[in-house]
Amino acid sequence: MLLSMQGISKAFAGVPALKTASLDVEAAEVMALVGQNGAGKSTLIKILTGVYRRDEGSITFDGRDVDFSMPAMAQAAGIATIYQEINLAPQRSVAENIYLSREPKRFGMIDHGAMRRGAEAVLKTFNLTIDVDRPVAHFDAATRQMVAIARAVTQNARLVIMDEPTSSLDEREVAILFETIRTLKRSGVAVIFIGHRLDELYEICDRVTIMRDGQTVAKSPMADMPKMALVRHMLGKELAAFQAMAPEADAPMRPVRLELDKAGAGVRVRDVSLAVREGEISGLAGLLGSGRTETARLIFGADRMERGAIRMQGQDRSFREPADAIADGIGLVSEDRKIDGIVPDMSIRENMTLALLPKLKKAGIVDRARQDEIVTRYIRALGVKCASPDQPIKELSGGNQQKVLLARWLATDPRVLIVDEPTRGIDIGAKSEILKLLRNLADEGLSVLMISSELEELLAAADRVTVLSDGMSVATLPRKDLSETALLAAMAHQEAHQEE
Amino acid sequence: MQTILRLFLVKNAGDLARLGVILALAGLILFGALRYDNFLSPYNILSFLRYNSMFALIALGMAFVIMTGGIDLSVGGTAAMASVVAALLSPYHWAAGLVCGMAAGLAVGALNGFIITRMRIQPFIATLATMLAAYGTGLLLADNQSVSVSYDSGFTVIGQDDFLGFPIPAWIALAAYVLGWLVLEKLPIGRHILAIGDGEATAGLMGLKVERALAGVYLASGTLAGLAGVTLASQFGAGQPTEGVGWELFAIASVVVGGTLLSGGSGSIGATLAGALLLAMVFNILNFENGLGWISLSAYWQSVIRGSFLLVVVVLQAKLMARHRST
Numbered sequence: 111m112l113l114s115m116q117g118i119s120k121a122f123a124g125v126p127a128l129k130t131a132s133l134d135v136e137a138a139e140v141m142a143l144v145g146q147n148g149a150g151k152s153t154l155i156k157i158l159t160g161v162y163r164r165d166e167g168s169i170t171f172d173g174r175d176v177d178f179s180m181p182a183m184a185q186a187a188g189i190a191t192i193y194q195e196i197n198l199a200p201q202r203s204v205a206e207n208i209y210l211s212r213e214p215k216r217f218g219m220i221d222h223g224a225m226r227r228g229a230e231a232v233l234k235t236f237n238l239t240i241d242v243d244r245p246v247a248h249f250d251a252a253t254r255q256m257v258a259i260a261r262a263v264t265q266n267a268r269l270v271i272m273d274e275p276t277s278s279l280d281e282r283e284v285a286i287l288f289e290t291i292r293t294l295k296r297s298g299v300a301v302i303f304i305g306h307r308l309d310e311l312y313e314i315c316d317r318v319t320i321m322r323d324g325q326t327v328a329k330s331p332m333a334d335m336p337k338m339a340l341v342r343h344m345l346g347k348e349l350a351a352f353q354a355m356a357p358e359a360d361a362p363m364r365p366v367r368l369e370l371d372k373a374g375a376g377v378r379v380r381d382v383s384l385a386v387r388e389g390e391i392s393g394l395a396g397l398l399g400s401g402r403t404e405t406a407r408l409i410f411g412a413d414r415m416e417r418g419a420i421r422m423q424g425q426d427r428s429f430r431e432p433a434d435a436i437a438d439g440i441g442l443v444s445e446d447r448k449i450d451g452i453v454p455d456m457s458i459r460e461n462m463t464l465a466l467l468p469k470l471k472k473a474g475i476v477d478r479a480r481q482d483e484i485v486t487r488y489i490r491a492l493g494v495k496c497a498s499p500d501q502p503i504k505e506l507s508g509g510n511q512q513k514v515l516l517a518r519w520l521a522t523d524p525r526v527l528i529v530d531e532p533t534r535g536i537d538i539g540a541k542s543e544i545l546k547l548l549r550n551l552a553d554e555g556l557s558v559l560m561i562s563s564e565l566e567e568l569l570a571a572a573d574r575v576t577v578l579s580d581g582m583s584v585a586t587l588p589r590k591d592l593s594e595t596a597l598l599a600a601m602a603h604q605e606a607h608q609e610e
Numbered sequence: 611m612q613t614i615l616r617l618f619l620v621k622n623a624g625d626l627a628r629l630g631v632i633l634a635l636a637g638l639i640l641f642g643a644l645r646y647d648n649f650l651s652p653y654n655i656l657s658f659l660r661y662n663s664m665f666a667l668i669a670l671g672m673a674f675v676i677m678t679g680g681i682d683l684s685v686g687g688t689a690a691m692a693s694v695v696a697a698l699l700s701p702y703h704w705a706a707g708l709v710c711g712m713a714a715g716l717a718v719g720a721l722n723g724f725i726i727t728r729m730r731i732q733p734f735i736a737t738l739a740t741m742l743a744a745y746g747t748g749l750l751l752a753d754n755q756s757v758s759v760s761y762d763s764g765f766t767v768i769g770q771d772d773f774l775g776f777p778i779p780a781w782i783a784l785a786a787y788v789l790g791w792l793v794l795e796k797l798p799i800g801r802h803i804l805a806i807g808d809g810e811a812t813a814g815l816m817g818l819k820v821e822r823a824l825a826g827v828y829l830a831s832g833t834l835a836g837l838a839g840v841t842l843a844s845q846f847g848a849g850q851p852t853e854g855v856g857w858e859l860f861a862i863a864s865v866v867v868g869g870t871l872l873s874g875g876s877g878s879i880g881a882t883l884a885g886a887l888l889l890a891m892v893f894n895i896l897n898f899e900n901g902l903g904w905i906s907l908s909a910y911w912q913s914v915i916r917g918s919f920l921l922v923v924v925v926l927q928a929k930l931m932a933r934h935r936s937t
């Protein structure tokens with residue numbers, strides 16, 4: 111046994127987060143650690159690596175009792191960790207981030223050349239050729255995640271912990287990551303893999319440990335644990351059917367609310383046309399780098415449009431900055447929720463109503479009663495697991511923080527809501543809740559533009575899907591033509607060529 | 611524009627600010643040289659360097675502190691106290707004055723480090739308290755008056771003599787800056803300091819020893835302030851418990867003009883030096899302007915002008931950086 115954690119308990123300010131949880135990992139195995147948002151997965155990991163101190167329990171690593179009091183000690187003992195909130199120093203270069211705390215040295219001084227070459231070499235094995243001298247902050251979420259992974263796997267650790275490593279990666283990158291994990295395994299390294307996407311877990315993991323409400327409720331070889339059983343253990347009940355809220359196939363066509371006509375800016379968005387109708391969920395699909403997020407930023411006024419037109423209810427608009435778009439009733443929930451958007455020290459209440467404050471004022475001061483009503487409603491609707499609305503948001507689990515941010519925009523009561531990967535990092539129980547909520551809002555008249563990399567999500571929720579490829583809209587599939595094959599084909603841009 | 615910038619090794623917004631301060635410094639020197647007869651005379655250059663070396667020393671320590679996202683308000687009080695300690699001990703041996711003056715600074719730095727990392731007090735508050743304590747201690751030790759140094763032990767050599775044609779304080783400051791540059795650019799700890807300024811919690815999760823690094827920068831800042839105090843005593847022949855007021859602001863201004871963000875996580879040693887020289891140069895030029903005899907600017911007006919100049923430089927930098935970022 112490489113790692114054994116037994117009877118681990120931990121309470122934050124009297125509220126228990128872990129109750130006699132346990133986790134065992136053998137050398138050269140990949141252990142899945144699963145559970146709903148707030149089940150205690152990240153906390154268990156942070157206790158192992160010395161970020162938090164445990165209240166009770168024992169940990170043995172490599173045959174010895176250990177009690178790390180800071181991450182540096184766990185790292186020195188051979189445990190490399192990718193934390194859920196990507197932990198890199200944003201202003202430092204990619205190369206420095208990979209080697210920080212174990213810089214290659216020559217005559218006692220940092221060997222910048224060796225560091226650069228080493229960084230380039232590892233990233234190359236990830237099919238990533240980037241300027242490693244540039245600050246990490248210059249890169250998108252996926253690249254940052256890959257850098258964090260590169261940092262962890264080059265530490266020559268005995269155990270590599272990955273807390274939701276795939277949440278900002280596309281399929282190709284996930285494949286690269288899995289190849290890396292297999293290589294680690296072959297050299298005897300153990301991996302703890304935390305994730306919410308079941309397919310991925312079944313693909314890469316050997317065993318699974320399931321947590322619920324701070325306790326370990328099941329352990330089993332992955333092969334002996336059917337999906338349904340796994341979900342039941344996780345939720346403590348059966349999963350509500352995912353297909354239930356799929357819209358009717360032949361709903362009547364409603365008026366177009368937002369329209370993008372041959373829009374373009376820079377090289378990432380070349381020629382995108384799409385329409386979002388009143389009261390419908392319009393999907394936006396495409397591979398990573400196809401320009402989905404950039405298109406959203408364009409609509410939202412975060413980037414300036416260079417070509418084409420944008421129309422709201424048939425009228426030409428030009429948004430110079432997000433404030434203009436917001437004034438027109440457009441909201442954007444960005445994909446980088448891990449990094450952007452949250453104000454860590456503020457309470458859930460404040461974070462949730464930040465964008466709403468101007469509307470909540472009565473005679474100049476915040477109408478507390480209405481604020482409470484909204485906050486309570488969304489905490490319930492999205493199942494945010496928290497001690498109270500006044501808890502600082504930084505104390506929530508990663509998935510619950512995301513729910514709060516989603517609620518922030520939902521609560522502004524927009525006419526058009528753009529959601530970029532709305533269910534990323536959210537457990538399967540809450541995932542269908544969120545999709546259901548979007549559907550309900552659409553039924554009440556909201557127009558939703560949903561960007562998603564998960565085809566089943568688009569299939570389940572969208573009324574139509576526009577597919578982007580290489581910065582161009584190559585197809586728009588109405589509900590009746592939607593299927594996984596049709597989407598995949600369009601994403602690979604085959605249909606478009608055939609049509610031409 | 612981009613290619614021109616590349617030529618100057620400008621890779622990011624911080625570099626641009628650094629380029630800006632160097633250009634501003636060059637501009638001021640050119641202005642002074644053209645306008646005043648003796649501006650580039652050896653006498654002016656040498657006394658400029660001699661006098662301003664102490665400020666350069668504290669600016670260096672401050673640069674490291676600010677790179678971690680902290681602040682050290684105690685440097686002025688520390689320098690004043692160290693000058694008294696050095697003066698009191700100078701009769702025994704010149705080295706006693708030097709070492710004990712620095713040790714006094716180190717002690718304040720260690721106290722700052724302890725309060726900030728162990729008792730988890732905000733740097734602003736912690737160093738505000740130690741600033742008051744240091745002034746008080748200096749005044750107590752000096753019995754509320756300036757303490758004359760010994761001229762027999764050779765202590766005054768440190769501040770008043772030259773070596774290879776340059777003032778010894780300038781050599782000391784130069785050595786400190788070279789060392790500082792090495793630490794920041796070439797040693798792992800320098801990179802760790804920047805990473806800590808980027809985000810303390812994150813740096814901890816990456817396995818950096820945050821507390822040790824933080825204690826280190828306050829220790830260094832205190833010691834450099836002690837060294838500045840020694841220089842002060844040696845140069846003016848007396849330990850001066852009431853000097854040092856406002857030095858911390860001068861140091862902070864130098865660091866900021868040098869393109870280091872107060873929020874931490876970036877910074878350059880060379881640009882800090884340029885920033886310190888730039889601010890000192892404005893003073894020097896104002897003195898010359900008074901010397902021309904056409905106008906007579908009181909010390910108050912000089913402060914106003916210096917403040918305005920600082921504002922102009924910082925605003926220009928911010929504009930340049932914003933432009934650079936958006937391209």
Ligand SMILES: Nc1ncnc2c1ncn2[C@@H]1O[C@H](COP(=O)(O)OP(=O)(O)OP(=O)(O)O)[C@@H](O)[C@H]1O
Binds near residue numbers: 149504510
């Ligand atoms: N620093 C903290 N202070 C207070 N409560 C905390 C803190 N960290 C975590 N918690 C609480 O502990 C519980 C477990 O959180 P944890 O982050 O371990 O969940 P998780 O299983 O990782 O969830 P997710 O899938 O959303 O990442 C949550 O209820 C959370 O609010």
Ligand SMILES: [Mg+2]
Binds near residue numbers: 152194273507508509
């Ligand atoms: Mg988590």
